[in-house]
Amino acid sequence: xxxxxxxxxxxxxxxxxxxxxxxxxxxxxxxxxxxxxxxxxxxxxxxxxxxxxxxxxxxxxxxxxxxxxxxxxxxxxxxxxxxxxxxxxxxxxxxxxxxxxxxxxxxxxxxxxxxxxxxxxxxxxxxxxxxxxxxxxxxxxxxxxxxxxxxxxxxxxxxxxxxxxxxxxxxxxxxxxxxxxxxxxxxxxxxxxxxxxxxxxxxxxxxxxxxxxxxxxxxxxxxxxxxxxxxxxxxxxxxxxxxxxxxxxxxxxxxxxxxxxxxxxxxxxxxxxxxxxxxxxxxxxxxxxxxxxxxxxxxxxxxxxxxxxxxxxxxxxxxxxxxxxxxxxxxxxxxxxxxxxxxxxxxxxxxxxxxxxxxxxxxxxxxxxxxxxxxxxxxxxxxxxxxxxxxxxxxxxxxxxxxxxxxxxxxxxxxxxxxxxxxxxxxxxxxxxxxxxxxxxxxxxxxxxx
Amino acid sequence: xxxxxxxxxxxxxxxxxxxxxxxxxxxxxxxxxxxxxxxxxxxxxxxxxxxxxxxxxxxxxxxxxxxxxxxxxxxxxxxxxxxxxxxxxxxxxxxxxxxxxxxxxxxxxxxxxxxxxxxxxxxxxxxxxxxxxxxxxxxxxxxxxxxxxxxxxxxxxxxxxxxxxxxxxxxxxxxxxxxxxxxxxxxxxxxxxxxxxxxxxxxxxxxxxxxxxxxxxxxxxxxxxxxxxxxxxxxxxxxxxxxxxxxxxxxxxxxxxxxxxxxxxxxxxxxxxxxxxxxxxxxxxxxxxxxxxxxxxxxxxxxxxxxxxxxxxxxxxxxxxxxxxxxxxxxxxxxxxxxxxxxxxxxxxxxxxxxxxxxxxxxxxxxxxxxxxxxxxxxxxxxx
Numbered sequence: 001x002x003x004x005x006x007x008x009x010x011x012x013x014x015x016x017x018x019x020x021x022x023x024x025x026x027x028x029x030x031x032x033x034x035x036x037x038x039x040x041x042x043x044x045x046x047x048x049x050x051x052x053x054x055x056x057x058x059x060x061x062x063x064x065x066x067x068x069x070x071x072x073x074x075x076x077x078x079x080x081x082x083x084x085x086x087x088x089x090x091x092x093x094x095x096x097x098x099x100x101x102x103x104x105x106x107x108x109x110x111x112x113x114x115x116x117x118x119x120x121x122x123x124x125x126x127x128x129x130x131x132x133x134x135x136x137x138x139x140x141x142x143x144x145x146x147x148x149x150x151x152x153x154x155x156x157x158x159x160x161x162x163x164x165x166x167x168x169x170x171x172x173x174x175x176x177x178x179x180x181x182x183x184x185x186x187x188x189x190x191x192x193x194x195x196x197x198x199x200x201x202x203x204x205x206x207x208x209x210x211x212x213x214x215x216x217x218x219x220x221x222x223x224x225x226x227x228x229x230x231x232x233x234x235x236x237x238x239x240x241x242x243x244x245x246x247x248x249x250x251x252x253x254x255x256x257x258x259x260x261x262x263x264x265x266x267x268x269x270x271x272x273x274x275x276x277x278x279x280x281x282x283x284x285x286x287x288x289x290x291x292x293x294x295x296x297x298x299x300x301x302x303x304x305x306x307x308x309x310x311x312x313x314x315x316x317x318x319x320x321x322x323x324x325x326x327x328x329x330x331x332x333x334x335x336x337x338x339x340x341x342x343x344x345x346x347x348x349x350x351x352x353x354x355x356x357x358x359x360x361x362x363x364x365x366x367x368x369x370x371x372x373x374x375x376x377x378x379x380x381x382x383x384x385x386x387x388x389x390x391x392x393x394x395x396x397x398x399x400x401x402x403x404x405x406x407x408x409x410x411x412x413x414x415x416x417x418x419x420x421x422x423x424x425x426x427x428x429x430x431x432x433x434x435x436x437x438x439x440x441x442x443x444x445x446x447x448x449x450x
Numbered sequence: 451x452x453x454x455x456x457x458x459x460x461x462x463x464x465x466x467x468x469x470x471x472x473x474x475x476x477x478x479x480x481x482x483x484x485x486x487x488x489x490x491x492x493x494x495x496x497x498x499x500x501x502x503x504x505x506x507x508x509x510x511x512x513x514x515x516x517x518x519x520x521x522x523x524x525x526x527x528x529x530x531x532x533x534x535x536x537x538x539x540x541x542x543x544x545x546x547x548x549x550x551x552x553x554x555x556x557x558x559x560x561x562x563x564x565x566x567x568x569x570x571x572x573x574x575x576x577x578x579x580x581x582x583x584x585x586x587x588x589x590x591x592x593x594x595x596x597x598x599x600x601x602x603x604x605x606x607x608x609x610x611x612x613x614x615x616x617x618x619x620x621x622x623x624x625x626x627x628x629x630x631x632x633x634x635x636x637x638x639x640x641x642x643x644x645x646x647x648x649x650x651x652x653x654x655x656x657x658x659x660x661x662x663x664x665x666x667x668x669x670x671x672x673x674x675x676x677x678x679x680x681x682x683x684x685x686x687x688x689x690x691x692x693x694x695x696x697x698x699x700x701x702x703x704x705x706x707x708x709x710x711x712x713x714x715x716x717x718x719x720x721x722x723x724x725x726x727x728x729x730x731x732x733x734x735x736x737x738x739x740x741x742x743x744x745x746x747x748x749x750x751x752x753x754x755x756x757x758x759x760x761x762x763x764x765x766x767x768x769x770x771x772x773x774x775x776x777x778x779x780x781x782x783x784x785x786x787x788x789x790x791x792x793x794x795x796x797x798x799x800x801x802x803x804x805x806x807x808x809x810x811x812x813x814x815x816x817x818x819x820x821x822x823x824x825x826x827x828x829x830x831x832x833x834x
Contacts, residue, residue, distance in 0.1 A: 325552045354546030379547050
């Protein structure tokens with residue numbers, strides 16, 4: 001493509017950068033060795049806009065992707081989904097859409113793909129999610145969808161890639177797409193994934209998430225790489241209408257006398273050490289400093305191990321397991337997801353109650369089989385640690401039990417989201433079991449406060 | 451070899467010294483040996499829990515873990531599965547989905563019903579349930595070791611681990627041993643001069659083929675220890691990626707008595723000795739050619755003859771049926787985190803996953819953050 005004007009600027013894509021020969025470009029840094037200007041691929045859209053505005057003559061050799069065929073899906077958006085898409089459109093096909101799990105973020109993205117009809121890359125955090133996206137796109141658009149990741153490297157007009165693969169192959173794939181959709185976009189600010197935002201030319205960008213990070217650093221990073229929040233809705237905005245009605249119940253359970261003794265002993269050792277050394281833990285940073293100290297101070301290490309042991313007791317207590325049994329016994333017909341923080345507890349419950357377990361160690365084929373049987377109703381319960389926290393499509397669970405988790409509100413919202421898909425007459429429930437009188441109560445409070 | 455985060459050193463004014471174990475650590479060594487002996491028949495998970503407890507005895511945890519890593523070389527782990535764990539799980543969960551398993555009676559009933567159907571005892575079925583997990587492997591054998599030898603083997607491993615970070619090595623030795631020179635040449639650019647004693651200088655890129663270099667250095671160090679009369683100095687880049695180079699010096703006279711190679715590598719020293727009778731072929735479905743040849747004290751070619759029905763992947767021999775299993779398990783390995791892939795291979799009984807990965811056309815992308823290390827697929831070099 002050649003555009004008319006006086007001096008010819010030639011734009012090319014080189015390993016995640018836009019290289020301009022023949023004249024300067026916005027965000028471009030001059031490289032004397034190659035007598036050219038280099039800008040991050042992220043700036044491609046702005047560069048083109050600038051050159052067009054200034055009636056500059058240029059030759060664009062950047063995009064080398066495939067033409068997208070005409071798409072027709074027959075997808076009909078709900079009112080709020082339509083509003084989200086329209087807001088994204090108004091923002092110049094840029095920005096973040098924040099919708100709760102089960103609210104149909106995928107559908108909004110698919111409609112955007114259909115509308116723009118450009119070569120598109122969808123970036124997802126896990127292989128399971130990549131498969132789900134691919135199947136959905138192929139089914140609705142009736143075309144073959146490319147896959148990059150998990151051993152595949154097939155690029156097509158519409159391609160799904162994992163964050164890992166998209167990042168590793170950014171230098172080679174960065175100029176193949178005009179629209180990029182980041183599913184679970186809160187992963188993008190991570191150091192190794194930021195490269196995707198920087199090294200892909202896609203001038204149109206959409207970020208999807210159920211929970212946006214609160215820290216300023218991540219937000220600024222997302223704004224720079226994808227755009228500002230263009231539409232946001234919380235679980236409570238949709239509960240009862242587009243999402244299932246739900247209740248959250250926190251049950252404080254006591255430790256067994258033996259566990260209580262072990263917990264007290266461990267925590268006292270830890271606190272005693274802090275007291276003796278005059279160490280105050282007021283923030284995550286203080287705690288990090290303490291942990292670093294354990295590398296060179298055996299007594300500090302003993303204190304840390306004692307604290308960890310005490311927390312293990314609180315998070316994985318036997319009374320929680322007993323309570324879980326009662327809960328399941330009194331709700332035998334409820335499809336139930338049991339969440340824990342540690343795999344050890346997952347396997348303990350699986351062995352004790354013969355509940356199928358899914359962890360990162362579960363082979364993919366077996367994981368798919370468990371989820372399939374769960375969907376069919378052949379399994380009524382699954383116990384898992386963190387792998388089902390986000391993304392995986394588990395359509396009709398109605399009871400989530402959190403036996404243990406982190407203090408992250410994101411994890412809490414995502415676990416809640418697992419049971420929120422709307423079904424006729426469904427009343428979703430999330431029950432969290434917390435060890436009474438232990439540090440776990442603070443963790444629980446933190447995650448619920450959000 | 452110890453992972454980089456377990457290497458214990460002191461650095462001062464450009465000189466680096468490993469923190470060697472000494473007689474004052476005998477009590478810890480005794481404890482760790484007895485923990486292993488007591489856990490024979492238990493699972494790897496139980497053993498690891500017991501070893502974690504030893505980290506609270508007041509010693510540097512890196513030291514405790516380092517000793518445990520050395521002891522792992524003396525362990526044989528095996529799966530406890532009587533039936534396929536996947537089949538056991540599928541059948542048990544399906545049966546249990548009909549009822550809610552809450553009491554011991556419910557549990558026993560389900561277990562007995564499924565065990566009967568599968569033609570195994572309830573106990574075997576229960577053992578098989580998660581027998582494919584790494585932590586569920588059984589410690590089948592533990593080769594007894596004297597605590598003093600454990601400390602010496604640790605020192606040897608520590609020295610070797612540090613040497614794998616070297617980029618230059620100067621060796622002065624008195625004995626005549628052509629193998630030492632050969633090993634120097636294999637390490638990198640090598641110059642040898644003789645003036646009464648022999649002086650060998652070898653230089654190489656510290657980041658390339660670390661596993662291979664480690665096995666050469668292991669052989670070199672073992673050979674030197676068996677002969678005596680040497681001094682070694684190395685330029686060591688430590689920690690990896692820091693770019694800082696330190697001088698590391700060691701001699702037979704000062705440190706020789708503190709170090710002892712593990713039995714696994716002592717074999718090669720016997721290479722020159724006459725062979726009396728055919729060796730028994732060690733069992734195993736995946737064989738690391740170099741390691742096993744060293745262990746048996748035979749050439750790699752002889753070893754390959756011993757396992758001629760195995761598939762040769764170039765450095766790794768593997769049983770045909772196991773190869774299918776491993777390939778299947780690695781189908782989705784590209785772009786996975788290294789730790790997860792290692793876990794998958796270890797579950798399949800592969801003790802040393804990285805050479806197997808490489809032999810099957812995968813490579814590892816090493817990152818500073820261990821959790822970020824990834825496996826990716828590169829273009830196949832062989833027709834395998």
